[in-house]
Amino acid sequence: MTFNWRWDFTWEILPQLLWATLNTLIAAGVGYAIALVGGLLLALAQRTKWPALTFVVRELIEFIRSTPLVLQIFFVFYVGPQFGIFLSPWVSGIFAIGLHYSAYLSEVYRAGLNSVAPGQWEVCRALNMSPRVTYVRIIIPQALAPAVPGLGNYLVGILKDTPMLSVIGVMELMHTANALGSENYRYLEPFTLVGLIFLLISLPTAGLVRMFERRLRLRLGL
Amino acid sequence: MSNTDYPLELPEHDRPMVRFMNVSKSYGRLNVISHLDFDVAEGEMVTIIGPSGSGKTTVLRALMTLETINGGVIYVDGKPLTHMPRDGVLVPADERYQRKIRSSIGMCFQHFNLFPHMTAIQNCMEGPVQVLGLSRKEALERSEELLKMVGMIDKRDQHPSRLSGGQQQRVAIARALAMRPKVMLFDEVTSALDPEVIGEVTHVIRKLVAEHNLTMIMVTHQMGFARDISDRVCFFYGGSIEEQAPPQILFTSPQRDRTKQFLSAVKEAV
Ligand SMILES: Nc1ncnc2c1ncn2[C@@H]1O[C@H](COP(=O)(O)OP(=O)(O)OP(=O)(O)O)[C@@H](O)[C@H]1O
Ligand SMILES: [Mg+2]
Numbered sequence: 001m002t003f004n005w006r007w008d009f010t011w012e013i014l015p016q017l018l019w020a021t022l023n024t025l026i027a028a029g030v031g032y033a034i035a036l037v038g039g040l041l042l043a044l045a046q047r048t049k050w051p052a053l054t055f056v057v058r059e060l061i062e063f064i065r066s067t068p069l070v071l072q073i074f075f076v077f078y079v080g081p082q083f084g085i086f087l088s089p090w091v092s093g094i095f096a097i098g099l100h101y102s103a104y105l106s107e108v109y110r111a112g113l114n115s116v117a118p119g120q121w122e123v124c125r126a127l128n129m130s131p132r133v134t135y136v137r138i139i140i141p142q143a144l145a146p147a148v149p150g151l152g153n154y155l156v157g158i159l160k161d162t163p164m165l166s167v168i169g170v171m172e173l174m175h176t177a178n179a180l181g182s183e184n185y186r187y188l189e190p191f192t193l194v195g196l197i198f199l200l201i202s203l204p205t206a207g208l209v210r211m212f213e214r215r216l217r218l219r220l221g222l
Numbered sequence: 223m224s225n226t227d228y229p230l231e232l233p234e235h236d237r238p239m240v241r242f243m244n245v246s247k248s249y250g251r252l253n254v255i256s257h258l259d260f261d262v263a264e265g266e267m268v269t270i271i272g273p274s275g276s277g278k279t280t281v282l283r284a285l286m287t288l289e290t291i292n293g294g295v296i297y298v299d300g301k302p303l304t305h306m307p308r309d310g311v312l313v314p315a316d317e318r319y320q321r322k323i324r325s326s327i328g329m330c331f332q333h334f335n336l337f338p339h340m341t342a343i344q345n346c347m348e349g350p351v352q353v354l355g356l357s358r359k360e361a362l363e364r365s366e367e368l369l370k371m372v373g374m375i376d377k378r379d380q381h382p383s384r385l386s387g388g389q390q391q392r393v394a395i396a397r398a399l400a401m402r403p404k405v406m407l408f409d410e411v412t413s414a415l416d417p418e419v420i421g422e423v424t425h426v427i428r429k430l431v432a433e434h435n436l437t438m439i440m441v442t443h444q445m446g447f448a449r450d451i452s453d454r455v456c457f458f459y460g461g462s463i464e465e466q467a468p469p470q471i472l473f474t475s476p477q478r479d480r481t482k483q484f485l486s487a488v489k490e491a492v
Contacts, residue, residue: 119335126286126329127349127401128321137352141339220339221381 010189013180017193020176025201027094027172028159034098035158036151039105043113044135046106064103069164072096077168093165101158105151112147113139145217152209156202173197230307232300239264239405239437240285245294247280247461254280255461258294262405265435269448269469272458273484278441281458282407285439286329287320298323299404325353328403332410334390336382342369342393343378346400354401361400368396372426388419392426399430406430408440412447420444427451445488449473457481 045057064072076085076099077092087095116139124134163174177190228243242260246253254277262268270278283289285296287303295312296303305312306319315323337345346365350356356364369375372392382390391411398406408427412420424447430436431451442448448455449469456466457480465472465481476482 117335119331119333120337122286122288123329123331123335123337125288125324126327126331126398128325128353129349130321130353133352137348138337142337145339221341221383222338 006186006189009184009186010193013184013190014193016176016180017173017190017197020171020173021197021201023171023176024159024162024173027090027097027162027165027170028155030094031097031101031162032155032158034094035101035105035154038098038102040109040140042102042106043109046110047113061103061106064100069097069100069161070167072100073164073168089165089168089170093168093170097158097161097165100161101154104154104157108147108150108154109143111150112143112145115146116142141220142222145213145220145222148213148216149209152206152213155209156205159201159205160198228295228302228305228312230302230310230312232297234300237300238262238297239266239299240439241297242281242285243295243297245284245291245296247277247284247289247291247293253461255284255291258462260456260463262437262439264404264437267431267438267440267451267453269452269455270439270441270458271443271445271448271455271484272464276458277461278458279409280461282329282409282439282441285405286327286407287324290314298326325401326404327407328398328401328405329407330391330394330398330409330411332413334382334387334394334414336390336394336397338382341379341381342374342385342396345382345393346397349397349401365396365400368399369393371399371429372396373422386419387415388422391415391423395423395426395430403436405437405439408438408442410441410443412442412444443488445473445485457484459484 042057042061046054048054073093073096076087076096077089080087080092120138120142121134124138129138162172165172166175166178169175173194177194180190181187232238232241238261240260240262242258245255245258245260247255258281260281270281272278280289284291285298285303291304295305301323302312302315303320303323304315306315307313336342337348340348343362343365346368347358347361350361350364351358366375366378369378372395374389374392374396377385377389377393382393385393395411411427412423415423424444427438427440428451431438440448440452452469454466455469455472457464457472457476457478459480465476465478467476472481473485476485
């Protein structure tokens with residue numbers, strides 16, 4: 001077996017892979033934004049005074065966490081239309097991945113919310129604050145700082161899960177590399193490049209998350 | 223007593239600032255307060271003393287609506303706090319009603335509970351802006367004045383993590399006062415402090431007593447302080463008032479054996 005790396009082929013496919021990287025970043029970014037908001041909502045929904053809502057949300061989170069992401073992607077894309085929901089591969093993929101990660105992020109938020117000292121709730125009540133002011137101004141800011149490392153880990157996680165979108169034909173990095181490989185009967189260069197690109201994105205992300213946490217703590221005076 | 227036996231509102235001629243009427247509170251089978259009747263007049267400074275577990279904190283927390291009581295009614299300024307009138311009888315108060323009545327009560331806690339992500343001045347402004355709807359300028363003026371009063375104006379832009387316990391407690395007092403309560407509750411506000419900074423907090427409370435017509439209920443273990451500033455001292459035992467009198471009388475000639483025992487035990491500890 002000979003190892004021959006073809007640079008000409010590398011340069012030829014690089015632009016296409018970089019384009020696909022953009023798609024990967026968009027999918028991860030939008031999915032993550034959905035998960036940041038959805039996760040917080042799922043975490044807050046478990047703290048209302050309606051036990052039924054808490055129950056439903058907990059079951060939903062359990063369900064999402066104990067079934068594969070691929071299944072959820074297929075479900076949204078192929079089963080959605082039976083309920084009259086027709087979404088493009090892109091939209092269903094990003095929605096599914098956002099929902100999936102909402103479930104994970106909600107657990108991080110939940111831990112953050114639980115870590116806020118009980119005295120903070122009491123003093124909010126003593127100052128006659130409404131639940132909205134209590135959460136928005138007092139509790140959530142304090143819950144965020146300890147949650148940032150956990151939230152950040154899932155940012156890398158969601159990035160690494162974007163190749164799952166290829167199963168419904170989203171032209172992200174993995175799908176593109178695979179297509180290039182089968183067109184040219186060469187897989188070494190495309191897949192190596194994909195690995196490198198993922199590495200180059202993931203590594204600084206972890207550093208950025210740490211930096212963001214430090215700055216958030218500073219800004220909150222914690 | 224059924225709910226129909228409690229007045230919907232206290233009559234003009236008999237309207238203390240705070241009235242506990244036959245109030246009971248239990249945790250499961252543990253009765254923490256039983257059939258407590260307790261009045262505090264407007265402008266009065268009442269100190270609650272008593273052994274650990276006698277229900278002192280519970281009384282304040284019930285008044286701050288941090289605990290729901292199991293029996294009786296608490297009135298504030300003549301209006302029911304724990305209940306609200308509906309169709310001519312008192313029913314347990316809903317959150318909206320309670321918010322209205324609760325606005326006349328403020329509380330300071332043993333562990334300050336300042337907002338760690340806000341500076342001293344932001345801590346004070348938060349309530350006035352978010353709850354009372356004051357403009358930032360009005361809230362700022364009010365907060366600065368109060369921080370001056372508690373001697374913390376030079377630390378106005380510090381976060382709580384940069385303040386000593388005594389300083390944090392003084393900010394917490396200013397924060398509570400910024401809501402302009404009629405009744406202030408202090409639950410062992412000096413118990414978590416190092417001995418050398420207790421004075422700066424008691425000094426602030428003394429000033430409040432001297433200069434403002436606030437109604438205050440204070441739980442403390444500092445007998446000397448209680449003696450100096452209280453109009454009345456209540457000795458709690460087993461969830462009810464065992465004995466109450468002006469401090470000169472209660473501390474020098476207590477009537478009940480339990481009071482005597484408690485006071486001599488406290489004296490020995492000092
Ligand atoms: N959340 C709770 N659940 C169960 N029991 C409680 C709870 N809070 C207080 N208690 C009990 O109620 C009783 C009265 O408590 P409380 O805190 O009012 O006492 P205290 O007089 O303030 O005592 P201390 O001087 O120690 O502060 C105690 O026996 C305590 O164990
Ligand atoms: Mg106590």
